[in-house]
Amino acid sequence: MTGSRTRFGGVFLAGLLVAALPGMGVTASEAELAQGAPASSGSPLPEDALALRPSGTSLGASLARGAEALRSDISRALGAIAAAAASSPTAVSAGSDGRLTVLLLGSDYRTGYRYTEHTDVIMVASLDLATKRLAMASIPRDVAYFPVHPDNRSGTAKDSGALRVNLLYDRYKRESDGVIERTALDKFRKDVAFALGLEIDYYAYLRFSGFDALMDNVGGVSVDIPARIVDPNYQDSASPPFGIQFPTASGWKLRGWAAKRCSGTAMNCKRGIVYVRSRKGTVGSAANSDAQRVRRQQGLVLAAIRKVASGGADLSSLRSASLSHVTTSLPTGWEDVSWLRSKLAGAIAYSSDRIVFVPPSYAKVLTYPKDSSKLKNRAVRGWVGSHMD
Template sequence: MALAANRRRVTLLLAGLVTVLLLAGAAVVVARTVVADRAAPTAEAPGPDPSPSGQPSPTPSTPPPGADITGPLNLLLVGIDTRVSVPGWEPHADAVLVLHVPAGLSRAYLFSLPRDLVVDIPAFEPAGYSGGRTKLTNAMSYGSRVPKRPGRPDPAQGYELLRRTVSDYTGLRIDAGAVLTFGGFDKLVDSLGGVDIHVDQRVVSRHRQPDGKHRKPGPGVGGYTGPQMVYEPGDRHLNGWQALDYARQRYLPGGDYTRQRHQQQLVRALVRKILDADLARQPERVEEVVGALGDMLVYVGGRRIVEFAYALGGLTPDALTLVVLPGAAVGRGNAYRGEELTRVGHRFLTELRAGRVDAYLAEHPKLTVPD
């Protein structure tokens, strides 16, 4: 019984984490843990019903936290690898996702920016960075440097420079966000009993063996040796390390753009899994989530987690549109410099800011990730 209760507690905490991670549909679940139902009390039950935690549900005279948030919202999710054992390691932004929720908060758009996108990174005094034009992933590492503490990067500080860079590039105000290590994704998926994903192409892992063990560094393909995990096309049930490994691979046809699509597939699978879970309504669990996962998560925002959870409570998985922005390599001759969005990709950002994104996506259906 104790083990089951502990597992349920972890599941509740991770449900809160998904809200922090801005995975839109999961906010529905957490919002329902913050309040009972928004419906008015019935004749058989006058007045507010007590919640499982013993606290009364919000009443009209007590606005729920986040009720004043009406949108639009722009939330930034960053996934980083952790290689603290490597001398000189700095966190790089391996996954950069933006959730845009228009005014009214009834629908949302999740899109990725290529890690190698060539952008202007502004000067950042806390890290002693003078600014420059380079890959987006570097904003996280450059911003995380602490001059008075060499060798001990600060991911929260790195997020701030990345946030400024993404805001400048997209023209969107970033309201809140989170940085999550790969270990955090792994733990999230396992706590939910795995996820169901439609593998859309054959994926051969550069990092993992079929038994889940890490491949050893060596002179082989990709700098690793040993047997490789293979994900064959079709409907698959993946555990934590498998889901993360599948979503990490970018040395595939389509490169980083394929990886972006697979990362978004994982987001959608997590959303559905959490909505199907039997989660209790315990708002205090949401408040505990940041401390519960320790160094695996850094949350950055001007409002509390439960406020965003309530504000996004009207979203459903069907209201979440996954978008992959097309791009192309840039450089001189054979010298690869990075990536840039195509005209179609750039126009998406323009139409998003102008509130015309639905019509634009209808004209360019290949931008959306199919269900």
């Protein structure tokens, strides 16, 4: 990524050189150029171009020939770059690894929220642009001692300490102006990239209201629910009965605000936000958990990608809604979102390319802070290296 952006800075500088050379007072007449000027615009600069020739060739003429050769070479290079840019009419650029990798953040902030903001969804989606193979990795919200990028460290601390990873963005935000802040999001992007040993190109941040709005904008998203989900503790409605349940189903359509509030375990819930947030109760005969809901989050994101990429949603309308509800470093022009959809069309997402970094394989349970875990960095980076590199 850095290389791509630096290249465009170089193009700008080269353009300045091309514009400046003819006006520097270094010019050459046709007669002077005929005495040894380059045979073609791509010829190398003569070794003696700057040598003083007392026998008939002036220093000015030699300088002129060298300048003309340099200007011609730069012009050819700019032409090649312009042709390449024309074949890819988007500002979206993959990293130096040839992948497009985005950090997806879901916040629990909503209207009337009186508590500290948490980014409970921390998901990395990485697309190999050559093979269209999509990999997804999620970091559980309860991870403590999360590695911090050297640029973000305070003092000698190399990690977040007892502060959980889902509070890092809020800490960076409070260090600035206390609102949604792009600098804070980019700091967090750098932390996640550093922890995973991965090049992350962009971030995208979404709050509750944005999630509901986008779910309804695309007409809902259908998911497969292999086992009944019952959470007697979840409170989606303002008054009893509380609790929620999702039936075992294939193609169960989830909505945003358009869906009725879920009230009680006897009612079939169709609220997408509830589906990705419930973490108590049971899933079939197993316990519901944070890891279970993170897997559902990945499944919903994948289903949404497939719907949009296959033309199942109005892209223009979705782009407009996203501009209002998503904070992202991704380019958002029409050409950019069209290009993204074309790259995601037909994307392959094997179950083996989706992971949640939970104990015991990828993290260890901590006694302090309570109910927290710490990533096993070598195991985590090993998985990333095998599936996102």
